[in-house]
């Protein structure tokens with residue numbers, strides 16, 4: 197339980213300029229990939245978030261020399277003395293992306309023993325497709341207790357994913373980077389962070405072709421040299437800031453982002469009547485008239501991202517008309533809407549579908565963040581609401597958004613943290 201809560205007094209239009217930090221879901225793939233290198237690597241533009249700190253600990257425990265100063269956003273990893281392929285459960289359950297240690301260690305040693313991953317509770321989140329890829333490449337995989345053990349010399353092979361999986365695609369790329377021969381991934385994920393990992397592997401001397409399409413070819417290289425690599429800006433943070441600007445009827449320029457990654461969200465905001473203009477590496481979002489209701493169906497990239505469904509559905513609670521939101525990727529991603537009913541939102545949830553009847557006013561209430569993006573959605577809700585919203589368990593939000601409070605305050609938001617009272621700690 198977090199020892200503090202976030203307080204947001206809403207109703208203030210966000211105004212001014214802000215910037216986007218490095219991508220969470222790309223950093224958590226690129227950092228494990230440094231284990232595949234035969235020389236030191238430097239990763240730049242890393243966000244200062246919990247997942248990056250956990251990965252630093254995991255790599256250090258394995259024997260890597262890691263220099264990381266969050267203020268510099270740069271991590272240097274010298275993996276030459278890594279002597280272990282074991283990531284114990286106590287470490288692995290600190291984050292979701294610890295499953296990338298399986299692919300990275302298999303790629304490096306032909307052996308990995310990694311505890312089950314933790315992360316947000318948004319659905320069952322099986323890893324069968326990851327394990328299927330490892331097995332196809334020559335690993336014997338066992339799942340025992342809370343640990344997955346994989347062993348075998350990796351060799352190139354075709355892998356067909358039964359469903360599109362970001363994590364499975366990235367894990368297979370990691371395992372294949374040093375494999376003998378060519379690996380071809382069919383029905384691969386096309387997310388920007390898959391492309392970013394491919395670019396990093398290529399910068400080390402691997403040959404990855406086709407990332408960004410649904411067929412990725414990896415020609416393994418026995419020796420990978422060191423590289424200095426800058427991760428891409430965070431697509432989901434960009435989108436969350438865009439939604440926050442629209443939700444408060446503000447006027448915000450978001451710098452340091454990649455507008456091409458935001459097309460699905462931009463199209464929906466335009467459909468709602470929000471003005472969105474793209475510049476080279478910036479997006480301006482402003483509201484010139486009321487928001488119309490729109491329908492959303494989450495899909496794999498380049499469809500509407502599931503990670504933006506929660507902030508977007510918070511925005512839709514105040515649009516004029518009814519919106520239908522269909523979540524196709526994860527089973528439990530509407531918990532924020534249940535919380536928002538206490539703030540005056542009118543919502544009906546039937547399995548994977550939420551029907552949102554727009555209301556003209558939300559009011560502040562105590563709410564609890566249940567996962568990272570639910571937390572972001574509740575921040576959006578708090579910014580829109582009249583009065584003060586108290587968000588419990590805000591630690592979830594900081595796991596994925598660097599300095600979010602400071603960024604919103606700089607745009608004019610009234611957001612602050614307060615320690616919990618003794619009676620609040622009892623729940």
Ligand code: EPU
Pocket residue numbers: 221224292293316319320321322323324325326327359360361362363364385432502503525526568569596
């Ligand atoms: N799936 C399987 N079997 C598998 C793998 C996935 O059935 O072996 C299913 C999942 O249960 C889900 C769907 O396939 O229903 C897609 O899952 P995917 O593997 O693409 O998701 P992930 O790798 O677990 C990553 C991000 C998520 C993001 C999803 C979808 C990281 C660390 N996590 O998760 O990010 O929602 O892709 O884009 O990159 C977040 O940032 O808040 C977050 C949850």
